[in-house]
Structure formats: C-alpha cells, structure tokens
Amino acid sequence: MSSTVVATKRRSEGKVHWSYLLMSNAPYRALSGFLNRNLKLASILMVVLPVAWLVLWNIFPLGQMLNISLLQQYPVPAGQSEVRTFEHYLLLFTDYTVYLPFLRTMGFAVVVSFVALVLMTPLAYFIAKKVPKNLQVRLLLLAMVPSWVGELIRVFSYVLIFASNGAINLVLMWANFIERPIPFLYTWFSLGAGMLYVVALFMLVPLYAAIEKIPTNVLEAASDLGANGITRFFKVTLPLMRDGIATGVTLVFLITTGVYTVPMILAGTDSNLFAQVIASYFHESSLTWPRGAALAIILFVSALIISGVLHSLLRAKKKY
Incomplete structure (x- = not known):
C-alpha cells in the first residue's frame, strides 16, 4: 500500500x-x-553526517586546545614566530597548586562514583523489579524532572538547603536539636551532596536497564534453592548487572572530573577541584591560556584512562 x-x-x-x-x-x-x-549514497550519508558532526564539535575544538597548549605564548606576538614547548604540561609535576587539585579531583570522582552506585542501586532495583511494568517509565520520568531545570539553578537550590539560615538548619533549630547553625555550606559535605544530586540520574538509568533485563525466573529459582534476599543480590543480581555498574560508574566519573558549576558554588577554599584551576588560567589573561589548555588536555586524557580502567575492572567478563 x-x-x-x-x-x-x-x-x-x-x-x-x-x-x-x-x-x-x-x-x-x-x-x-x-x-x-541509491542505497550506496544513503549509506555514505548515514556515516558522513555523524562523523562530520563529531569532527566539527568535538575533535576540532580538542585539536585547537592541543595546539594552544604547545605554544609558549598565545596569541603569538606580531612579528614573532611560534615557539612550541611542553613546559606547560610539567606544571602537573612541579606546581603543588596544580597537582594537589588534580589528585583531589580524581579521588573525589572515584568516591562520588561509588557512593552514587550504592545509593542508586536500591532505587534502580525497586523500579525494575518491584514496580509494575506500566509504572516503571513514569517513575523514571519523575526522577528525570529535576534535570529539566538548568544545572545552575539546581546547584543554587543546595545553597538554600545548606546555608546557615537554610532549610536543614532551620528545621534542626526549630526541633531544638542545635542552638546555633551548623556550617554545612562550602565544605566537602555540601560539595559531595551537590555533585551526587547532579550525577545521580546518570547512575540510575544504566543500573535500571541492567536490572530490568535480569529474568525474574532466575531470581525465583535462586529463592527456591534456599537463597535469602541478601544472598540472591550478591550471588545472582550483582554479577548480572555488572555491565550497568560499569557504564554508570564510567559516566559519573567522567562528569565529576570535568564539572565546573558545582565546585564553584558549593566548594570551600580547601576543596577546590581541578576544573577551577583550569578556569583560573583562562580567566586570568590570554597570556596564560597555554597553561590552561595544557591542563585541560591532561584532565581529558587522565579521565579517559582512569574511566577506561574502571570500566574494564567492573564490566562482566565475556566467556567464549
């Protein structure tokens, strides 16, 4: 027809x-x-258009950043030739104001990834196995509603929660649990809570997708064989959801290492992260852009390597 x-x-x-x-x-x-x-032309277009988009908006900016990072000065003064150097990359090993935030960021990203895993696993399991099929998508959409608001607004909402006159302190003082406000804001606690709020969805969705694929009869068989709920989870559910764990941890780690808004608003002077250090070089002067570009490339490569290692360690091993 x-x-x-x-x-x-x-x-x-x-x-x-x-x-x-x-x-x-x-x-x-x-x-x-x-x-x-013209099926051949259609196939070529299906490949060329996504590749062109990837090159234009991802690879080309990275290439330009790499080029700037290798310049001794940027912009190059009129009448002088370009001088290339690797000295900006050595800042990671020689300047404590650079390598301390770098190590702090990587450790913080690992902690946030695994805390998000622990917090989101029960919720993902509940939605995938305890909620009727016709309500699962609705609950996931409900969990996505906060992400429809801009990240800046969501992070500022945590200022209202953790401030000295914020919601938590007001409730605690009203209940006579405390006499004076607790300084939650601008600490590792507020930074970690705000980061978890931003990245939780990126952990929830892969975990839900992995758990939802586990056949219910497999869990019922484990129960019939005498396994209690805890044993079923660690012996059956957890091994079968390793691909979802690997994906979620990788996504959260990559986002956490590069996020800028959350630490700018919620971090204190002792909890500044590497993204803030990079931004400081770009905000200071165009003469310091090569340093900022070099540190940005270091962050990009390091995050990819560490996330690749985490993904390789966590994903399910294929047996042939």
Whole structure:
C-alpha cells in the first residue's frame, strides 16, 4: 500500500498522525525515493553526517586546545614566530597548586562514583523489579524532572538547603536539636551532596536497564534453592548487572572530573577541584591560556584512562 493511500485512509478515519502527513508530502517522497534508488549514497550519508558532526564539535575544538597548549605564548606576538614547548604540561609535576587539585579531583570522582552506585542501586532495583511494568517509565520520568531545570539553578537550590539560615538548619533549630547553625555550606559535605544530586540520574538509568533485563525466573529459582534476599543480590543480581555498574560508574566519573558549576558554588577554599584551576588560567589573561589548555588536555586524557580502567575492572567478563 503506497504512502499516499495510507495517508488518505487515515484522514477518512479521522486519525491523522504527523508521520502519515510526512509520508504524503511530495518533497519527502521524492527524497526517500531517491535514496531508495541509491542505497550506496544513503549509506555514505548515514556515516558522513555523524562523523562530520563529531569532527566539527568535538575533535576540532580538542585539536585547537592541543595546539594552544604547545605554544609558549598565545596569541603569538606580531612579528614573532611560534615557539612550541611542553613546559606547560610539567606544571602537573612541579606546581603543588596544580597537582594537589588534580589528585583531589580524581579521588573525589572515584568516591562520588561509588557512593552514587550504592545509593542508586536500591532505587534502580525497586523500579525494575518491584514496580509494575506500566509504572516503571513514569517513575523514571519523575526522577528525570529535576534535570529539566538548568544545572545552575539546581546547584543554587543546595545553597538554600545548606546555608546557615537554610532549610536543614532551620528545621534542626526549630526541633531544638542545635542552638546555633551548623556550617554545612562550602565544605566537602555540601560539595559531595551537590555533585551526587547532579550525577545521580546518570547512575540510575544504566543500573535500571541492567536490572530490568535480569529474568525474574532466575531470581525465583535462586529463592527456591534456599537463597535469602541478601544472598540472591550478591550471588545472582550483582554479577548480572555488572555491565550497568560499569557504564554508570564510567559516566559519573567522567562528569565529576570535568564539572565546573558545582565546585564553584558549593566548594570551600580547601576543596577546590581541578576544573577551577583550569578556569583560573583562562580567566586570568590570554597570556596564560597555554597553561590552561595544557591542563585541560591532561584532565581529558587522565579521565579517559582512569574511566577506561574502571570500566574494564567492573564490566562482566565475556566467556567464549
């Protein structure tokens, strides 16, 4: 049945969907017919367009950043030739104001990743195995609602929660648990809580996808064989969800190492992260951009290597 006939039939039934209107559109039919007659060209376009997008918006900016990081000065003064050097990369090993935030960031990202794993696993299991199928997607969408708001607004909401006159201190003082406000804000506690709030969804979705795929009859068989809930989780569920764990930990680690908004708003003077150090070089002067670019490349490469190691250690081993 042709697309025109289908669209006409739908109109006569009073059920016109946008996809049928699209198929009945003359330019669309002409383009789809041309591509159907030239499948090789269609295949090339399917590869070329995504690759071009990747090169333009990802690889090219990284290449430009790498080029700037190797320059002794940027911009190059008029009448002088470019001088290339690796001295900016040595800051990671010679300047404690650089290598301490770097080590702090990597350790912090690892901790946040595994805390997010511990917190999100029960929720993912509950949604995947305890909630009826028709409500699971609705609960996931409900969990995604906060992410529809800008990250800046979400992080500032934690200032209202952790401030001396914020929600937590007001409740504690109202209940007479404390006499004076507790300084939650601008500490590792507020920074960690804010970071978990931002990255939790990136852990929840992969865990849910992995747990939802586990056949219920496998868990029932383990129960019939005498395994209690804890044994079933550690012996059956946990090994079968390792791919989801690896994906979630990798995503959270990568996001945490590079996030800038959260530490800028919630971190204290003793908890500044590497992204803040990089930003300081770009904000200071264009003359310090090569240093900032070098540190950005170091962060990018280091995060990829460490996340690759974590993913390799956590994912399920294939048996052939």
